[in-house]
Amino acid sequence: MNPKNLKYHKEHDWARIEGDVAVLGVTDYAQEALGDIVYIELPEVGTEVSAGSTYAEIESVKAVSDVYAPLSGTIVETNEEVVDAPELINESPYEDGWLIKVKLSDPAELDELMSAEEYDQALAELDE
Amino acid sequence: MSARVSVEPSGRGTVVEPLIFDKSRPGHRAAAIEAPGVETATAAELLAGAALRQRPPAIPELAEPEVVRHYTRLSHMNHAVDLGFYPLGSCTMKYNPKINDELAALPGFTWLHPYQAEADVQGILELMWELEQALLAVTGMCRASLQPAAGAHGELVGILMIRAYHRDHGGAERDTIIVPDSAHGTNLATAKMAGYRVVELPSSKRGLVDLGTLAEALSERTAAVMLTNPNTLGLFEDDILEITRLAHEAGALVYYDGANLNAIMGKARPGDMGMDVVHMNLHKTFSTPHGGGGPGAGPVAVCARLEPYLPTPLVERRDAPGADADGPAGAGFHLVGDHPSSIGRVRGFYGNVGVLVRAYAYMMRLGGNGLLRASEDAVLNANYLRVRLHDTYDVPFDRMCMHEFVASASRQKHTTGVTARDIAKRLLDFGMHSPTVYFPLNVPEAIMIEPTETESRDTLDSFVDAMLRIDRESREDAAIVLEAPHVTPVRRPDETLAAREPVLRWKPAAESPEIS
Numbered sequence: 001m002n003p004k005n006l007k008y009h010k011e012h013d014w015a016r017i018e019g020d021v022a023v024l025g026v027t028d029y030a031q032e033a034l035g036d037i038v039y040i041e042l043p044e045v046g047t048e049v050s051a052g053s054t055y056a057e058i059e060s061v062k063a064v065s066d067v068y069a070p071l072s073g074t075i076v077e078t079n080e081e082v083v084d085a086p087e088l089i090n091e092s093p094y095e096d097g098w099l100i101k102v103k104l105s106d107p108a109e110l111d112e113l114m115s116a117e118e119y120d121q122a123l124a125e126l127d128e
Numbered sequence: 129m130s131a132r133v134s135v136e137p138s139g140r141g142t143v144v145e146p147l148i149f150d151k152s153r154p155g156h157r158a159a160a161i162e163a164p165g166v167e168t169a170t171a172a173e174l175l176a177g178a179a180l181r182q183r184p185p186a187i188p189e190l191a192e193p194e195v196v197r198h199y200t201r202l203s204h205m206n207h208a209v210d211l212g213f214y215p216l217g218s219c220t221m222k223y224n225p226k227i228n229d230e231l232a233a234l235p236g237f238t239w240l241h242p243y244q245a246e247a248d249v250q251g252i253l254e255l256m257w258e259l260e261q262a263l264l265a266v267t268g269m270c271r272a273s274l275q276p277a278a279g280a281h282g283e284l285v286g287i288l289m290i291r292a293y294h295r296d297h298g299g300a301e302r303d304t305i306i307v308p309d310s311a312h313g314t315n316l317a318t319a320k321m322a323g324y325r326v327v328e329l330p331s332s333k334r335g336l337v338d339l340g341t342l343a344e345a346l347s348e349r350t351a352a353v354m355l356t357n358p359n360t361l362g363l364f365e366d367d368i369l370e371i372t373r374l375a376h377e378a379g380a381l382v383y384y385d386g387a388n389l390n391a392i393m394g395k396a397r398p399g400d401m402g403m404d405v406v407h408m409n410l411h412k413t414f415s416t417p418h419g420g421g422g423p424g425a426g427p428v429a430v431c432a433r434l435e436p437y438l439p440t441p442l443v444e445r446r447d448a449p450g451a452d453a454d455g456p457a458g459a460g461f462h463l464v465g466d467h468p469s470s471i472g473r474v475r476g477f478y479g480n481v482g483v484l485v486r487a488y489a490y491m492m493r494l495g496g497n498g499l500l501r502a503s504e505d506a507v508l509n510a511n512y513l514r515v516r517l518h519d520t521y522d523v524p525f526d527r528m529c530m531h532e533f534v535a536s537a538s539r540q541k542h543t544t545g546v547t548a549r550d551i552a553k554r555l556l557d558f559g560m561h562s563p564t565v566y567f568p569l570n571v572p573e574a575i576m577i578e579p580t581e582t583e584s585r586d587t588l589d590s591f592v593d594a595m596l597r598i599d600r601e602s603r604e605d606a607a608i609v610l611e612a613p614h615v616t617p618v619r620r621p622d623e624t625l626a627a628r629e630p631v632l633r634w635k636p637a638a639e640s641p642e643i644s
Contacts, residue, residue: 038627062566
């Protein structure tokens with residue numbers, strides 16, 4: 001169910017690798033658990049993010065949650081459209097609902113992330 | 129336009145109450161009866177020249193019954209603890225005894241003015257001093273400030289004191305506060321607002337702070353650990369002494385969020401647990417009114433080493449004239465502000481004094497044994513509900529709880545599509561307020577239930593009946609739950625739309641063109 005071409009982090013974040021840049025976002029499971037997302041605050045281009053640390057706050061009708069970076073690097077682009085229309089994260093978490101693009105500083109971190117199969121398995125265990 | 133009540137053909141009532149500005153009619157006003165034999169003057173006569181406004185203020189014009197009916201109708205659209213059960217977890221919605229209000233309404237309190245001479249306000253100063261002593265007895269701390277106007281305000285004051293303490297003791301580089309994921313949401317906000325970096329500590333499988341994880345997180349950068357005990361899962365932190373010891377060894381202080389103090393009065397004291405700062409919510413534990421944005425009171429109590437940092441003024445009792453050559457002379461109670469290390473004043477005058485009177489009335493009426501009994505009954509009521517509901521609803525940490533417990537609608541969601549939110553809405557049809565839902569965040573579909581000690585066995589049984597019925601409805605006729613509430617004046621507002629496109633207005637649309 002989760003796209004095969006992405007890498008996943010246990011805090012329900014995904015990364016799509018495009019050369020030395022990674023596109024980051026939250027998973028379908030995350031948007032489903034959050035419910036209707038009403039607000040997101042993204043950091044500025046040029047900000048450093050580090051793997052396992054939070055870089056954004058996302059607010060739904062239920063709660064405010066942190067968004068974790070699966071990989072370290074420098075932000076080169078942010079998705080202004082989701083700031084104006086946060087429902088894009090609910091509607092299209094893996095495409096239009098992407099959050100930031102990061103120039104990777106430590107590509108070796110990719111090995112720490114889960115494949116789609118591993119993430120599906122982790123979700124199945126969460127549900128038990 | 130006059131007040132409109134429209135009723136849908138189905139008989140389900142939808143009440144529309146216009147804004148009070150919409151109800152305004154020129155010349156409508158209440159009558160003011162002149163006191164007999166007393167010479168009166170108008171404001172215009174008394175205020176000459178520039179001090180006098182050119183035109184009357186643009187406030188609504190209404191007669192007394194119109195005002196009374198407007199606000200009474202609005203109050204009917206709401207739920208209140210005076211109307212029915214209110215098991216809103218973590219909020220301690222206990223019944224507020226009316227004697228509290230009667231005593232706070234005594235003219236000797238209501239006619240006080242903060243600028244009166246100290247000698248003329250000895251009564252209220254004595255009350256504040258005694259209230260402080262009572263709160264210290266419950267918490268096991270050294271001194272307290274009654275100034276903070278709410279729990280979160282008390283938190284901020286506590287953290288600012290911790291920062292001042294570290295600054296004076298070579299710990300200025302301590303920039304991190306550790307908060308367990310079972311802590312109150314306000315703790316994180318407080319820490320950030322005070323300029324700290326927040327490290328969130330995941331709970332153990334038992335829903336408690338894990339000592340190993342805590343030890344790893346502590347460092348020479350840690351300013352404080354913020355804890356709620358019992359935590360938001362309603363569980364008492366078994367390792368509390370070890371937790372405070374580890375924190376202190378790392379040079380950090382420990383903050384106790386007193387939100388759940390109602391569970392432990394007379395049983396355990398934060399001071400004995402090793403806490404350095406404690407805030408209390410008088411509107412939770414000590415039965416002063418909640419809501420409406422206040423007024424609240426969140427006194428903050430400290431251990432000896434933080435005493436110099438308390439906000440001032442503090443009420444001091446001096447037994448004999450000139451007993452303390454450095455302080456103000458004279459027997460009785462004094463407001464003392466001469467504390468050079470104090471973080472300063474955090475509230476105008478002396479806090480929300482009317483609320484303090486209510487809390488004092490409550491504590492004096494119950495006495496020490498009564499407070500202990502209140503905690504015991506709060507814990508008993510929560511466990512009664514937990515055991516009666518745990519076969520029907522998942523209870524992730526299903527063991528003896530304190531004053532509240534967290535159930536989950538996960539089972540209902542997976543099998544019927546009915547969520548915690550739907551259950552919350554359906555409870556309104558039974559005249560009950562919802563428990564807290566979707567909090568704490570570490571339990572999916574959380575339903576956090578805190579009955580408090582003021583509810584009878586009958587009330588608790590009615591709640592259980594409603595919860596069991598809603599579960600049955602979910603399986604047999606889910607629509608009735610999914611479309612709830614059915615009998616409230618306002619049905620189910622579109623929360624998403626309200627959050628994404630809020631239209632907040634207190635004047636008619638015509639006068640607020642920028643948002644219409």
